Amino acid sequence: MNGARSRLRTEVAIVGGGLVGCSTALHLARRRVPCVLLEAERCGAHASGVNYGGVRQQGRALAELPLAGRARRIWGRLERLVGGDGEFRATGHLRLARDEAEAAALEGWIREAARYGVHGELLSREALRARFPWLGEGFAAGSFSADDGQANPRLVAPLFARAARSEGATILEGRTVVAIERAPPGFVLRAEPELELEARVLVNAAGAWGTRIARLLGEELPSEPIAPNMLVSEPLPFRIEPNLGMAGPGIYLRQVPDGSVIFGGGRGTVDLERRRCRPSFATSLATIGEACRVVPELARASIIRTWAGIEGRTPDDLPIIGPSPRMAGLFHAFGFSGHGFMLAPAVGAVLAELILDGHSATSLAGLEPARFAPGSAAAA
Amino acid sequence: MSSDPLVVIVGAGPAGMAAARTLVEGGLRPLVLEKGPTPGGRLWQRPATVDFERRLPGHDPDRAERGVSDFLGIVDRIDWYPGTTVLDATRDRLWALGSDGVIDQTPWDALLVATGALDRVVPLPGWTLAGVYTLGGAQAALKVHGCAVGRRVAFLGTGPLLWLAAAQHLAAGAEVALVADTSHRLGALPALPDLLSDPQRLALGLACFRIVRRAGVPIRLGVRAAIVEGNETVRAISVESRGGRRHFTCDAVAMGFGLVPQTQLLDLLDVPFDLVPTSGLWLPRTDRSGRTPVPRVYAAGDGARVLGGDAARLSGERAALAILEDLGRPTDPERVARLERELARQERFARGLARAFPFPAELEARTDDDTVVCRCEGVTAGAIASAVRTFGRHDVNAVKALTRCGMGRCQGRLCGPAAARIAARAAGVPLGEAGRLRAQPPIEPLPARARCMVTEPNG
Numbered sequence: 001m002n003g004a005r006s007r008l009r010t011e012v013a014i015v016g017g018g019l020v021g022c023s024t025a026l027h028l029a030r031r032r033v034p035c036v037l038l039e040a041e042r043c044g045a046h047a048s049g050v051n052y053g054g055v056r057q058q059g060r061a062l063a064e065l066p067l068a069g070r071a072r073r074i075w076g077r078l079e080r081l082v083g084g085d086g087e088f089r090a091t092g093h094l095r096l097a098r099d100e101a102e103a104a105a106l107e108g109w110i111r112e113a114a115r116y117g118v119h120g121e122l123l124s125r126e127a128l129r130a131r132f133p134w135l136g137e138g139f140a141a142g143s144f145s146a147d148d149g150q151a152n153p154r155l156v157a158p159l160f161a162r163a164a165r166s167e168g169a170t171i172l173e174g175r176t177v178v179a180i181e182r183a184p185p186g187f188v189l190r191a192e193p194e195l196e197l198e199a200r201v202l203v204n205a206a207g208a209w210g211t212r213i214a215r216l217l218g219e220e221l222p223s224e225p226i227a228p229n230m231l232v233s234e235p236l237p238f239r240i241e242p243n244l245g246m247a248g249p250g251i252y253l254r255q256v257p258d259g260s261v262i263f264g265g266g267r268g269t270v271d272l273e274r275r276r277c278r279p280s281f282a283t284s285l286a287t288i289g290e291a292c293r294v295v296p297e298l299a300r301a302s303i304i305r306t307w308a309g310i311e312g313r314t315p316d317d318l319p320i321i322g323p324s325p326r327m328a329g330l331f332h333a334f335g336f337s338g339h340g341f342m343l344a345p346a347v348g349a350v351l352a353e354l355i356l357d358g359h360s361a362t363s364l365a366g367l368e369p370a371r372f373a374p375g376s377a378a379a380a
Numbered sequence: 381m382s383s384d385p386l387v388v389i390v391g392a393g394p395a396g397m398a399a400a401r402t403l404v405e406g407g408l409r410p411l412v413l414e415k416g417p418t419p420g421g422r423l424w425q426r427p428a429t430v431d432f433e434r435r436l437p438g439h440d441p442d443r444a445e446r447g448v449s450d451f452l453g454i455v456d457r458i459d460w461y462p463g464t465t466v467l468d469a470t471r472d473r474l475w476a477l478g479s480d481g482v483i484d485q486t487p488w489d490a491l492l493v494a495t496g497a498l499d500r501v502v503p504l505p506g507w508t509l510a511g512v513y514t515l516g517g518a519q520a521a522l523k524v525h526g527c528a529v530g531r532r533v534a535f536l537g538t539g540p541l542l543w544l545a546a547a548q549h550l551a552a553g554a555e556v557a558l559v560a561d562t563s564h565r566l567g568a569l570p571a572l573p574d575l576l577s578d579p580q581r582l583a584l585g586l587a588c589f590r591i592v593r594r595a596g597v598p599i600r601l602g603v604r605a606a607i608v609e610g611n612e613t614v615r616a617i618s619v620e621s622r623g624g625r626r627h628f629t630c631d632a633v634a635m636g637f638g639l640v641p642q643t644q645l646l647d648l649l650d651v652p653f654d655l656v657p658t659s660g661l662w663l664p665r666t667d668r669s670g671r672t673p674v675p676r677v678y679a680a681g682d683g684a685r686v687l688g689g690d691a692a693r694l695s696g697e698r699a700a701l702a703i704l705e706d707l708g709r710p711t712d713p714e715r716v717a718r719l720e721r722e723l724a725r726q727e728r729f730a731r732g733l734a735r736a737f738p739f740p741a742e743l744e745a746r747t748d749d750d751t752v753v754c755r756c757e758g759v760t761a762g763a764i765a766s767a768v769r770t771f772g773r774h775d776v777n778a779v780k781a782l783t784r785c786g787m788g789r790c791q792g793r794l795c796g797p798a799a800a801r802i803a804a805r806a807a808g809v810p811l812g813e814a815g816r817l818r819a820q821p822p823i824e825p826l827p828a829r830a831r832c833m834v835t836e837p838n839g
C-alpha cells in the first residue's frame with residue numbers, strides 16, 4: 001500500500017448507515033443535495049437492522065411526541081417513500097399496568113398526550129380480559145393505542161439504504177471514520193480504509209458510537225452503550241394482535257404473521273471497541289419467565305434464537321438531535337436510548353430541513369444537544 | 381489448596397469418551413455432557429436387540445460394546461450427565477438443559493467440544509417430501525429401531541457413508557431401489573495412493589460396493605441431477621447421469637453428501653473459521669493437537685474435522701493430552717507423537733476420500749428457483765437469488781435477515797452451506813464472500829417452560 005487516499009468532496013457528510021443516517025441521506029437526496037454516507041460495516045448492521053420492530057407513540061416522553069407524530073405519518077406511507085414493504089402494520093399497541101400506581105401513570109399519560117393529538121384508550125381489568133383472552137392474570141389496567149403498530153427492521157433498514165441510493169445519495173459501506181478535522185467552512189473526515197471526505201455539513205448519526213464521533217471534534221455529549229436482549233419463539237397457533245409493552249420497566253412482545261413471538265427485555269453484553277454484542281442467557285431466562293406471565297400460552301413454545309443489538313443511551317433517555325451548540329455545520333442525531341426505530345424516518349426529514357432551511361416545523365425542544373452543553377441555557 | 385481445574389467435555393461419542401478416559405488417567409475428573417441418553421455417539425449407536433446386528437458391514441458390535449463399557453467403567457471417576465443439551469457457551473460458563481427439563485450452568489476452565497457431525501444435504505426438487513431422510517437418520521432407524529425407513533429405499537449422495545448405509549440396509553434384509561452417487565468411478569483413481577494409507581477402511585469401502593453390486597441393485601455414478609417425486613410422500617426418484625434420465629420407484633430416499641461438523645459452540649466462543657474450498661464448508665481453526673486459537677478451548681472428532689470414527693477416538697485422546705499439557709501436567713511425548721502420526725495417516729485417508737467423492741458443488745449452485753432451500757421457513761432458491769439482486773447483498777447472514785432462510789428451528793444447520801452457495805452464485809462472487817451463518821444461542825430449541833436452577837439475575 002502506498003498510503004494514497006481517494007479524496008471526495010460533497011455538500012453533506014453523514015457518519016453512520018443506520019436508519020437515522022440512511023433516512024437523512026434519503027431526504028437530502030430527494031431535495032437533490034449531494035451527500036456521502038460513510039458506514040463502518042453495512043447499512044443496518046447495528047441497532048436499526050436488529051431491533052424489536054416496535055412502532056409506537058404510546059408511552060413516549062412528551063418531548064418526543066412532535067417528532068413521533070411526524071414519524072407516524074411517514075410510517076403510514078412508507079412503502080411509497082422507500083419503494084418496498086417494510087411490513088409496517090398498525091396493529092395497535094397495548095400497554096399494561098401491573099398495579100394501581102402504574103394504572104394511574106397510564107391514565108396520566110393519556111391525558112397529557114391528548115394535547116399532542118395522540119390517543120390512548122384506557123381499559124379496565126375486565127375489559128382487558130374480554131378483549132385479549134390470551135393475556136395472563138394480574139393486570140390492573142391497560143391502555144390501547146390503535147394507531148401504533150410494528151414493522152420488520154430486517155427489511156426497513158435495507159429498504160431505506162436502497163431508496164437513498166436510488167435517489168442519488170452516495171453510500172459507502174465498509175468505511176470507518178477515524179478522524180475529523182474542522183476545516184472552515186466545513187470538515188474533513190478521514191475514513192479507513194483509504195478515504196478522505198470534505199464536506200460543508202457533517203451529520204453524526206453513528207448510533208452507539210455517536211459520543212465518540214462528537215469527541216473527535218472536541219464535543220462532549222454523553223451516552224453509554226447498551227445491548228437490549230431479544231428472543232424469538234417457534235410459531236404459535238393463536239393470535240396476539242397488538243404490540244405489547246409494560247407501563248413500568250419490563251418486557252415487550254409481539255407476534256409476527258408466521259406465528260413466531262418476538263420479545264425482549266433486559267440487556268446483553270456489549271463491546272463498543274470490537275463493535276460486537278451478545279445476548280445474555282441469564283437475561284433471556286428472566287425474560288422468558290416474565291413473558292410467560294404476560295402470555296401464559298407462550299410456555300408451550302420453544303425459544304429458537306436470541307440476539308442483542310448495540311444502542312446508545314443518554315442520561316435522560318432522550319435522543320440527542322439537532323445542531324451542535326458550538327460548531328456551525330455540525331448536526332447530531334444519536335443516543336436514541338432504545339426507541340429510535342420508530343422515530344428515525346422523521347429524524348432524517350427534520351435534519352434535512354434544519355440543514356437546508358435552517359428550521360423545521362417539527363419541534364425538537366428537549367432533544368437538542370445544547371441541553372448537555374455546559375453553560376448553555378438549555379443545560380440548566 | 382486450590383481444587384483441580386474443571387475440564388468440561390461436550391459430546392460423548394468416540395472422541396469425547398476417549399478424551400474422558402485420558403483425562404481420568406491424567407488425574408482429573410472431567411465433566412461430560414451428552415445430549416443423547418447413552419454414550420457412544422453416532423458410530424456406536426446400539427440397538428437393544430436386533431438379530432441382524434452382527435451382519436451389518438462396518439458395524440462391530442463387540443467393539444461398540446467395548447468402547448461404551450470402557451467408558452461406563454470410568455463413570456464413577458467423571459461427572460457424567462447424559463440427556464443434557466448444551467445451549468450456550470461463554471468464556472467462563474456453559475448453559476445446558478437437562479433431561480429433567482431443568483436449566484443449569486457450569487463454569488469451566490478448559491472446554492473440549494466433541495459434538496460430532498450431521499449429514500450434509502443438497503436441496504433438490506422434492507427433498508422436503510415425507511419419506512426423505514438423511515443417511516444418518518436411515519442408519520439410526522436400522523441400528524436403534526431395527527427397521528428400515530421404507531419398504532424400498534433409494535440412496536442418493538456421495539461418500540463412503542452412502543455405500544455403507546446401502547450395504548447395511550441390504551445386509552439387514554431391506555430392499556434397496558437404487559444407489560446414486562454424484563461422484564465418478566474414475567475420480568477414485570487419483571485418490572488411490574491416499575486411500576491406501578488405511579487399507580482396512582479401503583477394504584470396507586470396496587466390500588460395501590461389492591455388496592450393493594452383487595445384490596443387483598441399480599447403481600448410477602456421476603449423477604448430475606436428481607428429483608424426488610411424489611405428492612406429500614415419496615413415490616419415486618429420477619436421476620440423470622451420462623446414461624440419461626431414469627425413474628426408480630421407491631417409498632423412501634436416504635440422502636447424504638458427506639458430513640458437516642457441528643461447530644456452533646466453537647462459533648459462540650469466537651473460534652475463527654476458515655473456508656475449505658473443495659467442500660465449501662467453513663471449519664473451525666484447530667491444529668492436530670485439537671487446540672483452537674482461543675485459549676482453553678479444544679475441539680476433537682467429527683465436530684472439528686470429519687476424519688471418521690478411528691480418527692475421532694485418536695483426536696479425543698490427543699486433545700485430552702493437549703489439555704493436560706496446557707495445565708502443566710506430565711504427559712508422555714512418545715504417546716503424543718504416536719497419536720499425531722496416526723492422525724496424519726487418517727488425514728491422508730480423508731484427503732483421498734475427498735478426492736474420490738468430491739462434493740457436488742455444481743448440483744448445489746444450480747438449485748432450481750422453485751426448490752425449497754430452507755425447509756423450516758419454506759424459503760426457495762429463487763427467493764434467495766432475488767433478495768441478493770434486489771438489495772445487492774450476498775452475505776449469507778444478510779440473506780437470512782432478508783428472506784428468513786435459516787431462521788427456523790434448525791437455525792440453518794441444514795440449509796446454511798447451500799444458501800451461501802446460491803447467494804454467491806446469484807451475486808457472481810466467489811463462495812467465500814458469502815460467508816457463513818453465525819451461530820446464535822440457544823444452539824438447540826429452549827422450551828419456554830424449562831425451569832431454571834439459577835437465581836442470580838445477571839451473568
Ligand SMILES: Cc1cc2nc3c(=O)[nH]c(=O)nc-3n(C[C@H](O)[C@H](O)[C@H](O)COP(=O)(O)OP(=O)(O)OC[C@H]3O[C@@H](n4cnc5c(N)ncnc54)[C@H](O)[C@@H]3O)c2cc1C
Nearest residue numbers: 016018020040048051052054177207309336339340341342
Ligand atoms: C435490540 C434493540 C431493540 C430495539 N427496539 C426498538 C423498538 O422496538 N422500537 C424503537 O423505536 N426502537 C428500538 N430500538 C432502538 C432503535 O433500533 C435505534 O434507536 C435506532 O435504530 C438507532 O438508529 P441509528 O441509525 O441511530 O443507529 P444504528 O442503526 O446503530 O446505526 C449507527 C451506524 O453507525 C455506524 N458507525 C459507528 N461508528 C462509525 C464510524 N466511526 N464510521 C462509520 N460508521 C460508523 C455503525 O456501524 C452503525 O451502522 C431498539 C434497539 C435495539 C438494539
